[in-house]
Amino acid sequence: MSFGKKVLGVLSFVGTVPWVLFCIGRCIFLILRHGPSRFFERKNHDPLPKVAQNPKFEHDYIVTKSGMKFHCVHSGPRTAKLMLCLHGFPECWYTYHHVLNDFSDEYHVVAVDSRGYGDSDKPESIGAYHRDYLANDVREIINALGHEKAIIVAHNWGGIVTWYLAHVFPEVIDKMIIMNCPHGEAFWEYTLKNPSQLLKFWYVFLFQCPYLPELMMSALDYIMLPRTYNQMPNGILDPTKRLTSEEMGVFKYCVGRNFKYVCNYYRAVNPLYNGMRLKKKVEIISTPTLVVWGMDDAVLGNKYLPYLSKVVKNLKIVEVENCSHWVALERPDLLAKEMRNFLKE
Template sequence: MTLTRYPLSTGVDLDVQTAGDRAAPPVILLHGFPESHRTWRHIVPDLARDHFVVAPDQRGYARSSKPAAVEDYAPDRIVGDLLALADELGIGRFTLVGHDWGGAVAWMAALTRPDRVERLVIVNAPHPYVFQRSLFEDAEQRTASQYITRFRDTNLDRSILAKGLEHFLSTSFAGHVATAIAGEDKAAYLDEWSQPGALTAMLNWYRASSIVVPAPGEDAPRPAFLDRPFPPVTQRTLVVWGTQDKALLPVQVDGLDELVPDLTVAKVDAGHFVPWQNPDAVIRAMRDWGI
């Protein structure tokens, strides 16, 4: 996994894995929390057979730049990185694939820049409207999402460091994919999380988000945009969904076609970390869909 560091017009430097022929159709892969380009390590070799594949370590992760302010991790800043990276690589329109927070960025990029995002693949990442609505209308999803409130607590960073990164890995990540995260991959993640400011930078993605997460039973003010028309995703879209996800429940897929007219949903046997838990199913779903 050779990485190249790219200074971007957004003021950050990103480490980026690329693979395949630069003349082939481009695919950009966006990882989520608490990962890096390694999310896609079982996916990249297959896609690189006939695509130019780009997998960045997004801002705040691994050894990519880690701006200090919470607002530096607002979704529009990260979409800006995506487009600046595409520009740096001479990519115009591209297929965009995102998992977890990378999927949240992918949804936003598709909605705001259809001139650049040609096709969209989402892997266990909720549509922003569906997710916010579910936090007000679905008690089970609200309960399952309380971890977001915990991650927004600025005392958490010190607590994680006090308990040790091995504990963080076993409770937040590897506990879900214990058979996949070992050896070189485990060592790499522990090293990346130990970089100065890394934990705070990763958690700042949650702190910069405008998503409202009411406490269970709380009668919180309902965001006004939930009661207004929401723009559709115009791109052809594939949603690959691990059905055993305990954080993002099936309500995230129910009725999604109302907001994504050209939608294909592929449900696979996996939890939240689908690219680790069942990469063959992810590859098969994408290939069957036409990538």
């Protein structure tokens, strides 16, 4: 292991300490406020709620070349061009239920539960969630679905993977649509100039710690999930678009019981994990790219956008005012309109 990686590993550990203390304090506070029985309550959210059982959608599983099994939700004719939808944290395939509806007339739309989520496979090791494996998953999912390339629609962690995929496996992407996720180089260029931005990513440091993040996020029957989507400052701004209790049941089913694996995405960012050692095939992305950005994102803000043109050649940016981080859920009509215009170009 290189000296640089050892230093970065130590810095990651040091940055985790204050948030571990915060997590312990928060858990103690919640236990005192609600009582131990309520704090540790975990309801059974099986089976998948009816709101997610749209008759237009077909649920099945695919197995990739690497032997990973993924839960997929399909709409549209399977002979059509593939549109593959990749969700983020703490999400699942249901993030794209509007896209599955809106594009089923023209495309074979597939929303997949990424490794560790829903009913997809869940490797135990932290290193198995390194971005190399995540990018390779996408390439192999496209092939397992019988295609050589796909239009990729991505948000949050799905965006992180897609930006990276465009460097290491650009040949599998036809076009890409990314919501509220900066390219890694844009992220670091802006953040290094504005280090206070790192404070908004406190959870990344917290997730380096074992057990405690899972305990805090699953407390009070996964109360973190409805707060993330429906409450300020991070939640959906439009009250009419907030998730119902039944829809929250979908996320509790797909995410809640899998918090350990969800946290591993952030743990595998630690430079101590090497992944598959994939090499970039291109430095500057030339894949046609549409970025749709909710301008009122409480964590990411919107200051990363000017930096994207430095790493993406063929780029179109749509700024969505009065919209939170959750673009696909909050502004599905606008998203569909912008996607259609982009895909016709």
